[in-house]
Amino acid sequence: MNTAVSRRLAIKIAVTASAFWTGLFNRAFGEVIRRRLPWAAQVSDRPAEVDQRPGYLFFNASESAFIEASVALLIPDDAIGPGALEAGVPHFIDRQLAGPYGAGDHFYLQAPFPKGLPTQGWQARSPAEVYRAAIPAIDLWCVATNGKSFATLDPATQDDALKALESGEAELGGAVDAKRFFALLLQNTLEGYFADPIYGGNRQMGAWRMIGFPGARYDLRPFVSRYGEPYNLPPVALSGHRG
């Protein structure tokens, strides 16, 4: 068996084994480790693939309309490469917000939530709560200023609306900080656009192909000294798929 095949096989075994291992292996369990170096054969802490079927788990209809319209402007579709909408970014953000990130599993969420100074960083609730509060507030603001919800505005007006969110000029009132929400939306859009396809965005690795990033290439040694030459292999995903 050549090494490439055996390597793929090993990963395949690991992937299969992980079906029952992820639950067990990722469990936080304390132990006293003495006179041994814990290690398990053919087990890997594999990232969980999101539900790739169409449809939204977190967003309701008006929320998904906003997300689809806004990410299409943040990274538009053109001849250079896919747009965020075509790359599946709304799907990515939906799965993120429906999962542990949305719930803020790595956020300190003790109340109260004073606004804070600009240098004090995130002072909001969980990402899911922030999206849930911000999108209707933005739509209300769009209706008040332009008579329509964000998704039903023409692209030029949508563009102006995003700029007003970005600069903080848009007054959303209450607990929603326009500037901070825009920064979050843009960050999540870039994440979905450029992350591994296992998370629901970056479909067919289109974003990686556009910039020339080779993905999860394990061994780049043959290319270190080839100054100025384009890298000649297609991108590869964590699943083993090639672009």
Next chain:
Amino acid sequence: MADPLVDVAIVGFGWTGAIIAEVLTAAGLNVVAFERGGWRNSSNDFGVPFDQDELRYMWRHHLFQNVAHTTLTFRNKVDEVALPMRRLGSFLPGAGVGGGGVHWNGQVWRFLPSDFAARSHNLERYGADVVTSSDMAIQDYPVSYAELEPHYDRFEYLCGVSGKAGNLNGAIQAGGNVFEGPRSREYPNPPLKMTYGPSLFGEAASSLGYHPFPHPAANMSRAYTNPLGVQLAQCTYCGFCEKFGCGNDSKASPQTTILPALMPRPNFKVRTYCEVMKVERTRDGRHATGVSYIDEDGVLSFQPASIVILSAFMLENVRLMLLSGIGPPYDPRTGAGTVGKNYSYQIVSSVNVFFDDKITNPFIGAGALGMMIDDFNGDNFDHRGLGFIGGGYIGALNTGARPIETHPVPEKTPKWGAEFKRAVASNYLKTVPIITHGSVMSHRGNFVDLDPRWRDQHGRPLLRMTFDFTENEHRMSDYLTDRAAEIGRAMGGREIRVNKRSGSYDIAPYQTTHTTGGAIMGSDPRTSALNRYMQSWDVPNVFVAGANAFPQNAGYNPMGTVAALTYMSADAIVSEYVKSPGPLVHA
């Protein structure tokens, strides 16, 4: 509930905890380590190719300290209200076996000899005006470069550092860092193969009369077996070191250098998912009796120990001292007290160089792969008339251009939309980033204490950080950035973009995890919390290993110096303390 007495209880099982456990168990001491996270090894926890997952590891913090459990509060100035750091950003401490040693880059530096005499050296050369400006509170280390040299060497050989010496026993070596202090022998491994971007930086720096050299890297340029008999594999330049674990065992970490030798020893054990709540003391407070810890089921236990080592990263080390009443807390109004004083950081900036005709393939990288210059670090240059002290290295570091993080675009490019997309697509493969990595001096108003309002998951007060950059740091960083820009222009690209560091310190964007101070070492118990062996002046059977011991921060990554100080401390425990328990330095 009390466990049987052990010789040594270690709190936190990252680099410093593993180093101390290895030295102390080799000397026959009975050691137990406590780790608030779980056991981790390369192939099971971040195996190839799943380690190359930018979203999960960098942006979702899979290997980092979870701030949902414990965080700190932050403010720039003492008259502001500190608020919790609700999400990690500026710095990324670790959690779990191996600590930050799992997700670091592997940048292994030695400080300059003059860095250890920051106060007296600068006073003598530049006078009291500069050294006392901006309420500067710098102090000398109670240890010299020459004393630390064997310990630096030991860590470099443990880690298999790839590099090129610039000063061998006083003889300057072309191609290495000619500014470094004398080293007793060459690095254990030759430099990594250089990628295109850094080599362009090196040529331009040479043309301007500077002294470029390959960054010393705990990424293996070849297969290596360290003095403990542990093997590391050659690096494959996949570009996922920084913020990632290495599934290929090519980056030095406690897992790849110490644990295979340490774990089989019968006089060692580690308790995972156990968080130490407090160091317990005798009634008179002068002696630690052990540590109380809580397991994942919330059961509180007591581990009696003759010696307690705090090695839980400098932030948690200082918090545990404050929570346990070890040493007098610092008071910024009076300057009295020692625990919490001289919190420091680093100040970073960058310059991007854009080419039309050069494909640099920046995704080919390793954590500490790059060409650097040290001409503007520490006191390697004349500061007269500059209005600041300190400095930093400048260089092109090719850690790997992960695509969520890396969008090099020319100045005035919008942050989104068609123009942004076009700029990312056309520049991604044709840029070289130059970084500056500057020191931060200690100042009277920069400190940590316990927050009066906010609590962790166990109800204990969070650490409160009060920190801002001062005029000294801004002047220094701007000076370094100007030099970086000159080199960038000399690289002959189409254009450059200069990213200066202006304004107050902001805790949200990632900068470095080089937080320092708070429990500093010194020669006087009135002005330092620890003596030269990182032993508490106040409770002498407590040792506090970490960058908390730095009286101020130098312009280098701290791990080499943290490890050297830790080896020196561990050796002193074995050779002196065990024979005659008590203060190793008499004040």
